[in-house]
Amino acid sequence: MKKIVILLLFVFTACEIEYDGETKLIVKGIILDDNNDPIKNKDIKLFVSRESASNSFVWSVPSESNFIGKAKTNSDGAFTLAIPKPKANYSEIIIVINEQQNQYNEKQLRNIQVDNFINYELNLGIQKIYDISNLALLTVTANRINTNKELVRIEYIGEVANEIEFLNPMEINYLYNEINKKVVKNQNIIIRYTLKNYATNVDEIVEDTILIDSSPLINYNLNY
Structure with a gap:
């Protein structure tokens, strides 16, 4: 089944993070539950964060000010997400799975860097969330x-x-x-x-x- 892809517009000046508007990064993964069954229609959100002097990026909460894109899982639990490549003034890329915490727990993947992308793609493999x-x-x-x-x-x-x-x-x-x-x-x-x-x-x-x-x-x- 074809994976759902959602692209969002982005703001170059948000948090003073600079993006390469011509280069896209692709994030892929599969979301499963406790029983290893796929979970469909789950939100996957991606943020690009910048560390400030008063708030370390490790504990900063992703906010709409650094929100850059989202997707939903399909019937196989799979998702594909494309974002512009951050090139300067950023600390980490953050992926949030199931931010709403409706029935299942939320999961955050933190401290993702551009270097983690191979040929502009990052495959997260299977990610489990729990009832x-x-x-x-x-x-x-x-x-x-x-x-x-x-x-x-x-x-x-x-x-x-x-x-x-x-x-x-x-x-x-x-x-x-x-x-x-x-x-x-x-x-x-x-x-x-x-x-x-x-x-x-x-x-x-x-x-x-x-x-x-x-x-x-x-x-x-x-x-x-």
Whole structure:
């Protein structure tokens, strides 16, 4: 089935971001649900953001001032989106899936750069969003009990509704984004965290299993 493509007009002066009006970038992907079934008629929106001195681009909320284009998924869950190429004064390209959060969770793909496009195309592959009623909020409380150790990274293995994913790793690991996670109910999640041991100058990687039941809220104490 032919993919739906929607092109929008853009403003060259928005946020002082400069665009190459003759060059188009193409973004493709497929949106699936919890059961790996395609989701049709879901909005895909794209923003080009500029970092300001008072508001780091990592935590800035995409707004209509830097909105550049959108598309909808077709019956196969597929979408194709074309935008003008930003060429100067931008920090990141942001893709927002299901901003309305109607039944399913929202997902943002952040820190996308022009270099990620191969031959002017970026294929995001399969992106999953989850039925909100099937999700629990996992809150991790980090308790530092050894002053020689510092928590530097947290990762999860399992069915996790990552609401923010960075296409390119950030130079600084923002742990705030990792201590509150929406996860699918009734499963085991493996939490893998990295500790910097200043006494030995060696990084320690620790894994633990968190039981996720049918409760809407799950709390986990991470003692390090």
